[in-house]
Amino acid sequence: MGRLPLCFVANRGQFDPAVRFSVHGSSKNVFFTPTGVTFALRDRGQTGRAWAARMGFVDAATDAEVAVVQPGRAVFSYFKGRPDEWKSGVATARQIVYRRLWPGIDLVYSGAESRLKYEFRVAPGADPARIRLRYEGITGLEVAVSGALRVRTPVETFEDAAPVAWQVIDGERIEVPVRFALESGGVSGSRGFSFRVAGYDRNHALIVDPAVLVYCGYIGGSAEDRGYGIDVDAAGNAYVAGWTRSTELTFPAVVGPFVAHSGGADAFVAKVDPTGLELLYCGFIGGSGDDEAYDVCVDASGAAYVTGGATSDEKSFPVKGPLSPKKTGIGYDAFVAKVAPSGTALVYCGYIGGGLDDYGFGIDVDSSGQAHVAGWAYSSPAAGFPVKTGPFTSFGGLSDAFVAKIDSAGTAFVYCGYIGGSSYDYCTGIKIDASGAAVVTGYAASSHATFPVKGGPDLTANGGYDSFVARVPVSGAGLTTCGFIGGAGGDHAFDIDLDASGAIYVTGYTDSTESTFPVKVGPDTTFNGGSADAFVVKLTPSGTALVYCGYVGGVGADRGRGIGVDASGRAVITGETESPDFPTTRGPDSTFNGYTDGFVTMVDKDGAS
Known part of the structure; x- marks a missing residue:
């Protein structure tokens, strides 16, 4: 996502009043004010040190208009705090301009792919010598042999590429000699620069273009950002959910070191167009604590449903509607939120939890618009967990998986209950079948003596x-089927999908070898070593028997995290690998790049390869 084109987010009260626009990027935020541009930088190393540098406009108009030249399609929404505090539908721009910053001179900022670009547009008769700028909060400013302007700070060094200049006369582009010129003097940490332009026709407009400046990522910002869930609508738009600790709202009041952020994590949901090249919306859901999204799904109307865990209470978390509007405990509660198709409004948002830690980790929506959430709970009914109907209303042990179904209006639970035994049990994925039943996966430490096994595929715990x-019926009362997939080691399922026939596909990771893991057909029936191999499993539509089951991996640690199945019945899994001998065939990259790489693997429909 970091390679999406950058955009300029307008200030509608979510930033310091001095800011007109901002750009958020990988390890940096950029704020545009009438008198200059502030770079809020962060060391991406372990220190996370934050530093502010500012490029000010010298002898320029202090009231220059900062306006949109080219509007962007994306909108940003900040669902934080009470509804009257939300900032929704905030417009973006692909290009902005400082008009008449100096007499007859405009300064234009835009994005060149994921890089920030600026240029000066000099009207006929205007003097480019008026363009003067000064960096503050830096440790060095120099012109490199290449002609680039190198800006040094304690956190990061970045460059303005060597400038170019031109005029268009009688339809022909005429190149004009130009270079950076450093100014002498100035207080410590401050130094100015300008441009030396020679041999141009003052009767025609002049463009002075320092090319690209700094790289700015896109979904994310200057701190820790993680994407956890993804779904795709019928038009091919992608919906991504995760959480961020980035400093979106932090504008440093002074140059030099600064305290970047005093809050916790915020959940986010973003929509990206089918080309993957344009952000359509991005919304933040959070309060004063740590609020994290772990999965997202989309319905036929384009509404997005998000689940995760939140520590923020109802005083700062954007609860809306009567569904569990109050937080029960002091730790994490699961939450569920529905985002309108426009991305600019929450339809509902509420908690699922009790007095201990509870997390929503998977979500799907049925054809009636009823959201189904799966996760795990440490809270018993006595601790306030909102059980209703089932699957089971009694808390089994140390932690239980849970499944909850919310009505289409987001006003009440249709059912909410546990799946678990006497030990630690977790639900990590959920899909709704054609009948409206919920098919879930996860991993359990409870043995068959207490875990509610029924039907298969394996009724005996393996260690x-x-x-x-497991399959939860439409009513939510009890289970239709439930069984294990595993060996003598640790076996962790992480995601699930269904094909058109109702067959079930699961991925995760295991350290169980083929002597105990129920390998069948493939794609690889031999454990490859390391601390774990990814696995992929196909089950019959009933969920009671294996069609195929095998490993995907190499000599390092390999973990399956997500799975989908195409119209031909081919399973596509994604995850991470530490194996230099991971079984690659074709693109996008068949070379191991060191430490941990992501992977995408397609398994043919019979599971043999």
Whole structure:
């Protein structure tokens, strides 16, 4: 996502009043004010040190208009705090301009792919010598042999590429000699620069273009950002959910070191167009604590449903509607939120939890618009967990998986209950079948003596954690089927999907070898070593028998995290690998790049390869 084109977010009260626009990027935020541009930088190393540098306009108009030249399609929404505090539908721009910053001279900022670009547009008769700028909060400013302007700070060094200049006369572009010129003097940490332009026709407009400046990522900002869930609508738009600790709202009042952020994590949901090249919306959901999204799904109307965990209470978290509007405990509560198709409004948002830690980790929506959430709970009914109907209303042990179904209006639970035994049990993925039943997966440490096994595929626990697959009927009362998939080691299922026939596909990771893991057909029936191999499993539509089950991996640690199945019945899994011998075939990159790489693997429909 970091390669999406950058955009300029307008200030509608979510930033310091001095800011007109901002750009958020990887390890940096950029704020545009009438008198200059502030770069809020962060060391991406372990220190996370924050530093502010500013490029000010010298002898320029202090009331220059900062306006949109080219509007962007994306909108940003900040669902934080009470509804009257939300900032929704905030417009963006692809290009902005400082008009008449100096007499007859405009300064234009835009994006060149994911880089920030600026240029000066000099009207006929105007003097480019008036263009003077000064950096503050820097440790050095120099012109490199290449002609680039190198800006040094304690956190990061960045460059303005060597400038170019031109005029268009009688339809022909005429190149004009130009270079950076450093100014002498100035207080410590401050130095100015300008441009030396020679041999141009003052009767025609002049463009002075320092090319690209700094790289700015896109979904994310200057701190820790993680994407956890993704879904795609019928038009091919992608919806991404995760959480961010970035400093979107922090504008440093002074140059030099600064305290970047005093809050916790915020959940986010973003929509990206089918080309993957343009952000359509991005919304932040959070309060004063740590609020994290772990999964997202989209319905036929384009509404997005998000789940995760939140520590923010109802005083700062954007609860809306009567569904559990108050937080029960002091730790994490699961939450569920519905975002309108425009991305500019929350339809509803509420908690699922009790007095201990509870997390929503998977979400899907049925054809009636009823959201189904899966996760795990440490809270018993006595601790306030909102059980209703089932699957089971009694808390089994140390932690239980849970499944909850919310009505289409987001006003009440249709059902909410546990799946678990006497030990630690977790639900990590959910899909709704054609009948409206919820098919879930996860992993369980509880043995078959207390875990509610029924039907298969394996009714006997195998040691350590076993993966499991279960089907919850439409009513939510009890289970239709439930069984283990595992061996003598640790087996952790992380995601699930269904094909058109109702067959069930699961991925995760295991350290169980083929002597105990239920390998069948493939794609690889031999454990490859390391601390874990990814696995992929296909089950019959009933969920009671394996069609195929095998490993995907190499000599390092390999973990399956997500799975989808195409119209031909081919499973596509994604995850991470530490194996230099990971079984690659074709693109996008068949070379191991060191430490941990992401992977995408397609398994043919019979599971053999």
